[in-house]
Amino acid sequence: MSSPSIAVATGRLLDDSAVSTPYVAVTMGDGAGIGPEVTVAAVLDETILAECRPVVVGDASRLRAAAETIGRTIELRRIDAVEDAVFDGRTVNVFDLGLLPEDLPWGELSPVAGDAAYQYIKVASELAMAGKVQAICTAPLNKEALHAGGHVYPGHTELLAALTETEEVSMMLSTPKLRVIHVTTHIGLIDAVAKIEPGLVQRTIERGHEALVRAGIPQPRIGVAAINPHAGENGLFGYDEEAQKIAPGVEAARANGVDAVGPLPADTLFFLAGRGDYDLVVAMYHDQGHGPVKVLGIEAGVNITVGLPVIRTSVDHGTAFDIAGKNIADSRSMVEALHQAAEMATR
Incomplete structure (x- = not known):
């Protein structure tokens, strides 16, 4: 699926006490929105790394651009399996699908980004259904872009139900x-x-x-x-x-x-x-x-899909095209979504 790591991370691996922490697949959402920014910030949050092992499903080049936008120095590590991931506080581990052009504008509706967002979710759901990760945490997608990319679903909830062949699910918001x-x-x-x-x-x-x-x-x-x-x-x-x-x-x-x-x-x-x-x-x-x-407060809200055969949480906000790429986005909802995914996976 991917090539060797962009920059092989070095540093402290998970210690023995963290071996039991769950893997969480984090989809970076619509690449033209704030998803990449809040994803980078959340997966490197110290409290999150103490609770779970987040692996991103997305585009490495867009994550690098997002890191530069928010002023974070990171190591990007392309992985083919969760076992390849390194967790040292500065490495972003990514299943790199390589679907976005380097010059994708921030804050503009894009069918390419809409299709890519769908593909990220598809891969994450496959990882979860195969037991490779214990939960999914999703950054926001844009419904209009998703439809323009050829995937006509009302949103994440219905899309995940279709991908996991689940007849009926419910949306729960938690604050x-x-x-x-x-x-x-x-x-x-x-x-x-x-x-x-x-x-x-x-x-x-x-x-x-x-x-x-x-x-x-x-x-x-x-x-x-x-x-x-x-x-x-x-x-x-x-x-x-x-x-x-x-x-x-x-x-x-x-x-x-x-x-x-x-x-x-x-x-x-x-x-x-x-x-x-x-x-x-x-x-x-x-x-x-x-x-x-x-x-x-949107920053406190988490969206949980109830009834799936896998655990799925998400932010409770949209792609915020108006502030994408401007280092304005608040990552607290993404951090809380990851926290709740880790907590449910542990239980």
Whole structure:
């Protein structure tokens, strides 16, 4: 897949105590966006290197350009297997696909970068499915570029489901104060309301429950949001969606031993969850869940795909073309995404 290392790194290898730390495949996202910058910063973060062994799937030349942009002196090591990687605090290990031109502009929509972003994810998912890495952590891709590159998926969540042949997955957003799982995501609001039905609500609740149990919360408390204002006010608002579409799913999950309550008015529910009354909110549609999380701060948010046969986390922000290549990007969300990938892989 790749040639010998660009610069063979020297220095301290992982010591014996770190042998059990998981490998995490880090996709660098759309090469025209801020993905390469936040990837370089995150994989060299000292706290991350103490928790896992990150290996990048991307383009070595773009990572070098990103390192220069953010003022980091790095060693780039092309690898063909995770066992080839070196972790010494300055080496970026990369499965180099070599798909981007050297003169790719920062901050401009590119079908080439969109196709490359897809290929990075494809390789990372193959590594995870083969057990070569224990988790995947993704930098942002651009949906328009992805489509222009010939890969028509609504986003990472649906793409990874297709690559791993998973029938149904859920998007979970996690912050230090709030966790949200979505019944529907990348579809229009009218289509989302039409898609919601008791079985989907139940499966989403139970996927969230299982994810939190695996994350170390043995009895998670789950609040389920309504669709309409005031949870429909007993039929005053909407067309009885709460009673017909949501409540039966909540009851079915409760019958299976899940501590779920709802449907509850969304505005009140997010307040209660933010103060700690609930471990997880089940949101009915994209903006219902994303809005409160992003008010808390994008840099703190992590996107987790629940239901895949592999662990996958991601930043909770986009490609930010307007600031790409300018050394402005904040890498904290990428660091947190890697931290949570390592934590889940360890568990």
